Amino acid sequence: xxxxFATTFYELAKADPRLAIxxxxxxxxxxxxxxRHEFPERFVNTGVAEQVMIGMCAGMALRGLxxxxxTIATFVLYRPFEFVRDDLCYQNLPVxxxxxxxxxxxxxxxxxxxxxxxxxxxxxxxxxxVLAPCDPLETREAxxxxxxxxxxxxxxxxxxxxxxxxxxxxxxxxxFGQLRYLRRxxxxxxxxxxxxxxxxxxxxxxxxHEGVSVSVASxxxxxxxxxxxxxxxxxxxxxxxxxxxxAPWGGLGPRVKEVAWDAGxxxxxxxxxLEDAFRHVYGTQGDLLAAHGLxxxxxxxxxERAPRGRKTRARASRSR
Amino acid sequence: MRAPFDGAAARxxxxxxxxxILDISQQVTALHVAPAFSCLEMVDVAYHGLxxxxxxxxxxxxxxxxxxxxxxxxxxxxLEDLGILTKTDLxxxxxxxxxxxxxxxxxxxxxxxSTGSLGHGMGIATGMAHxxxxxxxxxxxxxxxxxxxxxxxxxxEGIMMAANLxxxxxxxxxxxxxFSGLDRMSERHPAFYPVVDKVRAFGWxxxxxxxxxxxxxxxxxxxxxxxxxxxxxxxTVKGKGVSFMEHVPIWHYRSPNREEYAQAIAxxxxxxx
Numbered sequence: 001x002x003x004x005f006a007t008t009f010y011e012l013a014k015a016d017p018r019l020a021i022x023x024x025x026x027x028x029x030x031x032x033x034x035x036r037h038e039f040p041e042r043f044v045n046t047g048v049a050e051q052v053m054i055g056m057c058a059g060m061a062l063r064g065l066x067x068x069x070x071t072i073a074t075f076v077l078y079r080p081f082e083f084v085r086d087d088l089c090y091q092n093l094p095v096x097x098x099x100x101x102x103x104x105x106x107x108x109x110x111x112x113x114x115x116x117x118x119x120x121x122x123x124x125x126x127x128x129x130v131l132a133p134c135d136p137l138e139t140r141e142a143x144x145x146x147x148x149x150x151x152x153x154x155x156x157x158x159x160x161x162x163x164x165x166x167x168x169x170x171x172x173x174x175x176f177g178q179l180r181y182l183r184r185x186x187x188x189x190x191x192x193x194x195x196x197x198x199x200x201x202x203x204x205x206x207x208x209h210e211g212v213s214v215s216v217a218s219x220x221x222x223x224x225x226x227x228x229x230x231x232x233x234x235x236x237x238x239x240x241x242x243x244x245x246x247a248p249w250g251g252l253g254p255r256v257k258e259v260a261w262d263a264g265x266x267x268x269x270x271x272x273x274l275e276d277a278f279r280h281v282y283g284t285q286g287d288l289l290a291a292h293g294l295x296x297x298x299x300x301x302x303x304e305r306a307p308r309g310r311k312t313r314a315r316a317s318r319s320r
Numbered sequence: 321m322r323a324p325f326d327g328a329a330a331r332x333x334x335x336x337x338x339x340x341i342l343d344i345s346q347q348v349t350a351l352h353v354a355p356a357f358s359c360l361e362m363v364d365v366a367y368h369g370l371x372x373x374x375x376x377x378x379x380x381x382x383x384x385x386x387x388x389x390x391x392x393x394x395x396x397x398x399l400e401d402l403g404i405l406t407k408t409d410l411x412x413x414x415x416x417x418x419x420x421x422x423x424x425x426x427x428x429x430x431x432x433x434s435t436g437s438l439g440h441g442m443g444i445a446t447g448m449a450h451x452x453x454x455x456x457x458x459x460x461x462x463x464x465x466x467x468x469x470x471x472x473x474x475x476x477e478g479i480m481m482a483a484n485l486x487x488x489x490x491x492x493x494x495x496x497x498x499f500s501g502l503d504r505m506s507e508r509h510p511a512f513y514p515v516v517d518k519v520r521a522f523g524w525x526x527x528x529x530x531x532x533x534x535x536x537x538x539x540x541x542x543x544x545x546x547x548x549x550x551x552x553x554x555x556t557v558k559g560k561g562v563s564f565m566e567h568v569p570i571w572h573y574r575s576p577n578r579e580e581y582a583q584a585i586a587x588x589x590x591x592x593x
Contacts, residue, residue: 020454022447041454044485052477055443056450062426062433063451082437083474087444091426091434 001195002100002161004136006030008143009068013042019147020060022046024053024071026100029161032070050080057095058087066094066147072106073099073115073157077122088153089125095153096146097122102132102157102194103245104274104288111278114288115157120250122155123223130223131176132157134197135166138220141174149176159195166197167218177221179229185213188303189237191230191252193219196245196289202296203243207303219252227259234265241303242271245289249276272299325369325542327535331590333368334360334534337397338561340410342584344393345575348414351422354559354571356393359464359495361534361591362554363394366462366493367402369538378404378429382459383448385433387441388466388495389423390573395430396420404430439472441465442492446482449490449549460489468500470512476522482549483523490549491541492524495531497558501572519551531556532591561591 010031013019020042021032028036028043036043046053050071057067069076076099077084088095099118106113122130131146131154133139139158146154167174170182179191188207192200197218204214215237219226234240234256242253253271260269274292281291289295337360345353363386371382386395396413399405405420405428412418419428423436433444445463452459469475482490496515498505505512519526525544529536531554544550558572559565562584576584 017454020451041450044450044481046477046481049477049481051439051474052443052446052481055440055474055478056447056481058433059444059447059449060451060454061447062444063448063455065451065454067447083440083443086434086437087440 001133001136001139001158001163003030004139005098005143005158006032008140009147010035012144012147013039016066016147018064018066020044020065020067022053022057022060022067022069024048024050024075026071050075051083054080054083054097055087058083058091058093061093061095062091068096068098068146070098071100072113073102073118074113077115077118077155081121084153085125089127092127092152094150096156097153098156098158100158101160103196104292105160105195105285107285107288108282110282111280114278116274117247117250118155118157119222119244119246119252123250127152128223129154129221130157131155131221132193133220134192134194134218135163137165137167138174138218142220145176157194163195164198166201174220177224177226179217179219179221179226179233181215181217183214183216185215187213187237188239188241189215189217189233190241190243191217191219191233191256192243193222193252194245196243196294199289199294199296199299200243203299203303206296206300222252225255230256230259231263231265234260234263234267237267239268239270242269243294243299244273245294246273247276248273270302325365325535325538330361330364330368330534331592333401334364335588335590337364337394337401338588339585340397340400341393342562342576342581342588344410344413346578346581347411349575350573351393351414351575352390352573353393353575354565355388355391355466355497357560357562357565358497358556358558359388359391359493359531359554360394360560361532362493362495362537362552363398363464365534365537365541366464367398369534370462370491370541371460378402383432383445383461385435385441385445385461385463386424387435387445387463388438388469389435391464391466391495392422392424395424399430438466438469439474441469442475442478442482445490445492446478446485446487449482449487450485452489453487458489460491462491462493464493464495467494467496467498467505467512467515470494470515471500471509479519479522479524487549488546492549492551493537494551494553495556496553497556499558499567499569499572502569516553519553524549524551526551526553528553528555530554532560561588563587
């Protein structure tokens with residue numbers, strides 16, 4: 001995803017002199033190094049100084065540029081939080097805040113580097129749009145949208161490098177603000193975003209193997225949320241499942257339950273998220289997710305208990 | 321070219337501005353009179369002596385940020401004088417019918433960024449100045465800082481980056497009145513000093529003058545070498561111009577009552593350098 005972002009940004013910025021990137025001491029991966037070499041004034045490294053990274057982006061946007069702030073998610077959003085809020089959101093400036101390593105991507109670096117609340121925090125900010133593509137292809141689409149938009153600030157949550165392509169077979173194009181079906185089915189609908197979509201699709205594979213008809217949708221735009229699309233999904237399926245690599249509150253799961261209540265939905269809803277806890281575990285990203293109770297087997301075990309094939313009264317199971 | 325800076329005219333303007341700010345103080349129960357009075361001459365110099373106007377007299381080519389947002393009355397009365405804000409705007413200060421609050425808000429005529437939370441202006445100004453360079457423009461950005469604001473690490477992040485980028489089109493005006501909201505800096509935070517040495521050590525050109533001497537401020541800024549960002553450290557008096565407000569912390573955020581207002585108006589004179 002990091003390389004897809006870099007390649008897309010480089011291609012766009014070659015043609016659009018308003019595009020600039022301000023990083024805080026993170027190595028310019030892939031094509032960003034080329035961009036730095038070719039356009040040194042539009043590539044700024046503030047060093048280990050995130051507040052001025054955001055402040056400079058605000059000043060540059062106020063003077064007509066379209067800057068991107070770019071570093072590890074915890075440092076692009078948490079460290080300079082009040083600058084993101086006041087400088088970008090309060091003034092409603094078209095600045096893209098790119099967070100690398102959303103969720104527990106940095107699984108060997110400890111909790112200081114886990115952005116496990118980023119979506120909740122970013123969506124709480126007025127004017128902020130929140131995008132979380134699930135793979136390199138969606139990263140490309142999201143980056144294009146960010147570079148061309150005049151709407152206001154965006155938090156673009158990315159993973160790291162090397163994620164597999166998951167949306168190559170999607171029948172629908174990526175559209176800002178609309179959930180996107182990667183698979184269409186009739187019984188269960190899995191809603192997810194970000195790289196944990198890979199686990200979600202594996203859950204879908206297992207369910208399909210058991211004869212269940214499964215939809216999978218990428219909710220890549222978390223704010224503004226596609227409420228209409230969620231309602232349609234709730235009405236069209238007897239069972240809706242949310243899988244997210246985010247804290248249990250403030251993310252997609254609770255929002256889907258709110259929408260379901262407002263819409264009077266009658267399907268079963270299960271939500272899976274990170275736990276409300278810091279996990280002092282080091283290993284693969286899968287190890288970290290497992291430490292938070294997220295694995296294919298554990299998701300399936302809980303879903304197995306769900307009655308299927310008929311529309312039951314909305315029963316929202318407790319989020320993990 | 322501008323006419324030479326007229327110090328006597330600046331003193332007359334600032335007397336009228338102080339009177340206008342005291343008038344406004346009678347509309348609301350709390351506002352930052354003393355912080356506006358300490359930076360008033362420097363803001364006056366920026367607008368009347370430093371910033372270049374565009375063909376449209378309501379727009380300046382050069383930029384201005386009130387990073388010490390709580391001093392914005394100094395900016396508002398000057399914007400009114402320039403016709404960028406209206407008398408009605410100022411008469412409706414801090415009322416639901418108006419558009420002016422106790423901190424500058426982006427979108428209001430003449431206000432280039434929302435400030436008020438201290439420590440934001442230097443970073444924004446650095447981004448603006450760098451953007452002008454990217455665009456190939458020679459536009460300059462002026463930013464008024466408070467001394468308390470230099471306690472914020474973010475201000476030093478901006479100071480360091482502006483020097484790293486060699487932003488010669490950035491001019492900071494530091495209102496060194498020796499008071500933060502609660503304490504006298506020299507008493508409670510003596511390590512804050514020396515300021516000018518710190519700024520120079522961070523790669524800036526700097527000069528220190530009496531911040532109420534408009535001619536001296538103007539001379540210091542316009543005679544800078546200009547090969548790097550420049551900071552004018554203006555030694556000032558919080559509450560300058562009203563004897564009972566000077567150096568008295570409570571006037572950081574208090575409006576004079578009717579008697580105090582009358583006393584202040586009666587005692588107002590042109591501030592002499």
